Amino acid sequence: KAGVTQTPRYLIKTRGQQVTLSCSPISGHRSVSWYQQTPGQGLQFLFEYFSETQRNKGNFPGRFSGRQFSNSRSEMNVSTLELGDSALYLCASSGVLNTEAFFGQGTRLTVV
Amino acid sequence: DQQVKQNSPSLSVQEGRISILNCDYTNSMFDYFLWYKKYPAEGPTFLISISSIKDKNEDGRFTVFLNKSAKHLSLHIVPSQPGDSAVYFCAARFGNQFYFGTGTSLTVIP
Numbered sequence: 081k082a083g084v085t086q087t088p089r090y091l092i093k094t095r096g097q098q099v100t101l102s103c104s105p106i107s108g109h110r111s112v113s114w115y116q117q118t119p120g121q122g123l124q125f126l127f128e129y130f131s132e133t134q135r136n137k138g139n140f141p142g143r144f145s146g147r148q149f150s151n152s153r154s155e156m157n158v159s160t161l162e163l164g165d166s167a168l169y170l171c172a173s174s175g176v177l178n179t180e181a182f183f184g185q186g187t188r189l190t191v192v
Numbered sequence: 193d194q195q196v197k198q199n200s201p202s203l204s205v206q207e208g209r210i211s212i213l214n215c216d217y218t219n220s221m222f223d224y225f226l227w228y229k230k231y232p233a234e235g236p237t238f239l240i241s242i243s244s245i246k247d248k249n250e251d252g253r254f255t256v257f258l259n260k261s262a263k264h265l266s267l268h269i270v271p272s273q274p275g276d277s278a279v280y281f282c283a284a285r286f287g288n289q290f291y292f293g294t295g296t297s298l299t300v301i302p
Binding site: 084086111113115120121122123125128130135136170172174178179180181182183184185186188 | 194198201224226228233234235236237238241281283285287288289290291292293294295
């Protein structure tokens, strides 16, 4: 069974640009969550999608948005990038029982 | 509003000794708790979990303890090995969302 796949692994963008990150969950998983990891801040929850609907949303500005497709793949978009958006962005998928979140390897975004 | 807290950013332990990582939470509605291990440039990987109806769960060298009255969770690693050096995150579930702590960086000294 393939794991959670995130693309790209690394990304460098300049301030003001926008970026789209992609996440393919484990086959059969319908819940996809996104997290931002920065030093000292742990894993900050961005949002969670289930069956193409956003079920939960963290405390991030509207520049951060996401969507989920019918095949459960998800994308996260950040517009008008700021230097502080530099972080590791992690995607996790969960199955029906939701007893574990399976993480991808993350996308390392650097904003210069 | 950090509902799950790991107050020790780092911990160093000698190889062979016990590592104890701690986690506190504020929401009494959390029903499931997990520990994840993370190496640099990789995503977190699941280590061990415990339901809120239990107070202990053991898996090999790893044991998780839950003290609901104190809203406290701990992970014991015995014996500690150099390969255990990583960042450890505790997490708690409420509904369909997981809440993560800020992580504790464990260094096991050979």
